[in-house]
Amino acid sequence: MEEEAGGQQAPGRRLAGRVLLYSSLILNAVLLARHHLFLLGACGDDGNGGSCCGLSWALQAAREAEAVAATDCSGHGRVFLDGVSGEDGRPGCECNTCFSGPDCSLRTPNCTADADSGDPLFLEPYWRRHAAAGAVVFSGWHRMSYFTTNAFFQSVELENQIRQLHRAVGNAVVDGKHLVFGTGSFQLINALVHALSPDASPPARVVATAPYYPAYKLQTVMFDGREYEWGGTTLDWANASRNSSVDGGGFIEFVTSPNNPDTQLRKAALGESMAVFDHAYYWPHFTPIPAPADEDIMMFTMTKLSGHAGSRFGWALIRDEKVAKRTYEYVQSNIMGASRGWAADAADGGYQGRPCSPTTCSHGEDDIFAFGHDVMRSRWRRLNAVVSRSRRRISLHKVPPQYCTYFKRIREPSPAYAWVKCEREEDEDCHEALLEAKIISREGGRYGASSQYARMSLLKTDDDFNVLLERITDLVNAEKYQAPESSSM
Incomplete structure (x- = not known):
């Protein structure tokens, strides 16, 4: 049984309500304001492909999107505009595991359960329920440039939205921190290892406490940098450091909190390490938030925040300016900044675009x-x-x-x-x-x-x-x- 706390809403709660009401989920607020699909409900068709709101190509795009989304897949699948077309030239149903058929109505007997992937599709019903609030139309020439605001590779307005989001949720301290975007937090793993590694030998040892997220080892070994190497588990080095001095270029310790796979809230195990806190799951739907996280380096991802794994967008909050600059330069050199195209998927997460009170x-x-x-x-x-x-x-x-x-x-x-x-x-x-x-x-x-x-x-x-x-x-x-x-x- 969950225990309700009495008393009035705290100032932080009132702030959360205001931010959740007026700001979008780490999105470009201007994009949502201009193209939010809920406007279509108030506009009538003028008979010429336009409307009383002056919509033309946007209205046509919206009709196509709604027609596809309305396709019935028996509740066991969905249709996408970029799905594989059938004989009629239209995209067909993409069925959930253990379901098949043109409308996903056929259940596979004694089917094998696939519990491997961390694909956060449990939030799909939420977005279906709030289809209007999460829909967006944008032009074909939207953000075609390499650059965004002020000739940067990442949007200044988006940075502001992320900071407001963390303040509203209360899961991270953003003041005094620099923001760096990445193609998911997955890309930021090696970007941060690079940023924290010494320029000369001996190499830094990348470590984590078992059970740890496999990507830390996978990426460290795969990129095979001269400045760093996979060092194994923190337990091995904690025991070694108690018995003798440990030579090397220091430790880069990944701390996943809540941990993947055992969901425990963790702290750094090696006091002398440079710690990177992976807070991919530090959101209220997965874990209690006892206090805002305030570590020197923290990673977050949109995948586990809103469920939009396909958007491939993540960010790091970094206190030290030099570390932030090296991380940013890594991403810039690697992919010339995080893709602006992800914003279309991210815009589906604009769940604050409708009225609600702090309570609701x-x-x-x-x-x-x-x-x-x-x-x-x-x-x-x-x-x-x-x-x-x-x-x-x-x-x-x-x-x-x-x-x-x-x-x-x-x-x-x-x-x-x-x-x-x-x-x-x-x-x-x-x-x-x-x-x-x-x-x-x-x-x-x-x-x-x-x-x-x-x-x-x-x-x-x-x-x-x-x-x-x-x-x-x-x-x-x-x-x-x-x-x-x-x-x-």
């Missing part, structure tokens, strides 16, 4: 964080209820309730992933054991952990989660039919 923005159906938390909390409850009946096959990591400054109450867990342990001795490889039960997971070894662990994603569509729950239920129910001697002592 904070707790009502118009609040994406309240919506997201309700969905993920329900999934975690349902999964726990099934797994708790397992005596010897699998177990889940524990996530305690905690007070959240955004919701102003103690909130129940709503993690993005289930960190699963296979309890039987014969299930040495949990990934393989789950695969035999028709569940696709990610191996614990990829996270620097024991193979007895595996990660299951809870972020995908309702269909994906329901199939996962079916397969987990089958796995747990099968226990009572197993001979006692088949289980581990």
Whole structure:
């Protein structure tokens, strides 16, 4: 049971309401103001392709987009303008996993549950519910230049919107920090490693605490820089530093908080390290926000904020100007700045474009964080209820309730992933054991952990989660039919 906090709205809550009301979700406010599709509802067709609001090409584009979006896929898929065309020349339904057919109405019997990807499609129903507030039309010549405001590679107005967003949510201190955009936070991983590495030998050691997000190791090894190298887990170096001096160019420690995969809020393990805090999941729909994060280097991503993974947009908040400059130069040299094209997808996230009060923005159906938390909390409850009946096959990591400054109450867990342990001795490889039960997971070894662990994603569509729950239920129910001697002592 969640505990409601009494009393009046705090000044910070009132500020959050105002920002959520008048600013867009890290978007160009001018773009939304000029092209927001809700205007179309107030305009009539003039019979010549125009309207009483003076819309012509925008109205035609809007009609095409709405016609595609309105296509019925039986609730188990969707149609996109850039989808593969069928015999009639129109884009067809793209079905959820375990569904097929022209209208996605055919369910695959005894289907394998795909719980591998962290694709945040659980927020798709939110955007369908708020279609008008999230829609945008822009011209074909929108932001064609390499440059944006003041000949920069990143928008000054967008920087302002991001700062307002963090202040409203209360999950990060933005004052005194520089902003650098990237193609998702994924690109920023190596950009920050480059920025923090010494110019000369010995190389810096890139480390993380297990279980850690695999991309830290993957990118460090793949780019194979002379200034840095993969150093393994923080535990190895913590033990070594207690016994002897450690030579090298210092440590660059990645700290994921909440952690992927076990959702724990973490701190840096090596006091002498240069720490990069990956706060991809530090949003109220995934975790309690006990206080605004105020580390020297912090990464965020739009993927887990609004669910728009395809937009590939992320940003870093960096206190030190020199580090920020080196990071920016890396992105500039690598891709000449983050793509301006992502703004079309990002504009779908303009959920503050409609009226709401501080109360409804904070707790009502118009609040994406309240919506997201309700969905993920329900999934975690349902999964726990099934797994708790397992005596010897699998177990889940524990996530305690905690007070959240955004919701102003103690909130129940709503993690993005289930960190699963296979309890039987014969299930040495949990990934393989789950695969035999028709569940696709990610191996614990990829996270620097024991193979007895595996990660299951809870972020995908309702269909994906329901199939996962079916397969987990089958796995747990099968226990009572197993001979006692088949289980581990």
